[in-house]
Amino acid sequence: MHRVVDLKVLYFGTPVVLIGTRNADGTPNLAPMSSAWWLGDQCMLGMNTGSQTTVNMLRERECVLNLPTSDMVEAVDRLALLTGARELTPHKIEKGYRYEPDKFGVAGLTPLAADLVAAPRVAECPIQLECEVLSSELFGGRATAHTVRVLRSHVDDALVVPGTAHVDPDAWDPLIMKFCEFFGESSRLHPSRLAVAWEIPQPVLDH
Numbered sequence: 744m745h746r747v748v749d750l751k752v753l754y755f756g757t758p759v760v761l762i763g764t765r766n767a768d769g770t771p772n773l774a775p776m777s778s779a780w781w782l783g784d785q786c787m788l789g790m791n792t793g794s795q796t797t798v799n800m801l802r803e804r805e806c807v808l809n810l811p812t813s814d815m816v817e818a819v820d821r822l823a824l825l826t827g828a829r830e831l832t833p834h835k836i837e838k839g840y841r842y843e844p845d846k847f848g849v850a851g852l853t854p855l856a857a858d859l860v861a862a863p864r865v866a867e868c869p870i871q872l873e874c875e876v877l878s879s880e881l882f883g884g885r886a887t888a889h890t891v892r893v894l895r896s897h898v899d900d901a902l903v904v905p906g907t908a909h910v911d912p913d914a915w916d917p918l919i920m921k922f923c924e925f926f927g928e929s930s931r932l933h934p935s936r937l938a939v940a941w942e943i944p945q946p947v948l949d950h
């Protein structure tokens with residue numbers, strides 16, 4: 744039996760990406776997102792049009808896609824309701840977001856210079872992808888779909904299959920965002936500020 748449900752959220756489960764971009768004043772911005780998929784050397788990113796990340800990507804035409812491991816969940820959650828945009832959209836005010844110019848500091852993460860782009864890498868992320876923005880199109884009302892090309896990949900030695908250019912899928916433990924909740928190794932990891940802001944029903948705990 745299937746039931747017809749008007750699903751509020753269609754986030755079935757994708758890896759979290761920390762997008763590093765450069766602000767107009769040269770400072771770094773960092774934003775968690777998960778509407779990302781890869782094909783060949785390109786990636787498609789769905790990012791809120793009002794986000795500082797979109798503003799920066801449209802201006803600078805570059806970014807770094809930093810992939811966190813599941814044990815970085817607390818740092819990611821600290822970024823959840825922050826924006827690098829001084830002016831908040833009504834949607835963000837309603838969800839409880841606030842302006843934060845020092846996202847790296849709040850998250851306890853370390854910015855690292857990239858080789859080919861001015862956007863920041865995140866030292867703690869074992870995979871960091873330097874990218875150029877190929878195109879940006881309005882998508883689904885409030886979002887912009889950015890197509891980016893990966894120019895250079897930095898991968899922690901521990902994740903590279905020796906003698907190859909492959910990531911070891913057994914060693915790689917991505918942080919997964921599923922229906923606004925954080926998962927790793929298929930287990931729920933940490934309370935999610937995003938899920939609370941989106942009024943996602945929470946599990947009833949046994950006592």
Ligand SMILES: Cc1cc2nc3c(=O)[nH]c(=O)nc-3n(C[C@H](O)[C@H](O)[C@H](O)COP(=O)(O)O)c2cc1C
Pocket residue numbers: 759772773774775776777778779789790791792793794795796797819820822823824825826827828840886920937
């Ligand atoms: C786990 C997680 C996943 C998110 N995924 C997306 C996403 O795919 N697209 C998006 O626009 N925002 C997403 N967000 C919300 C952005 O992080 C939020 O809009 C943030 O304010 C953007 O920061 P910025 O304005 O400094 O760019 C996500 C947040 C979290 C915590």
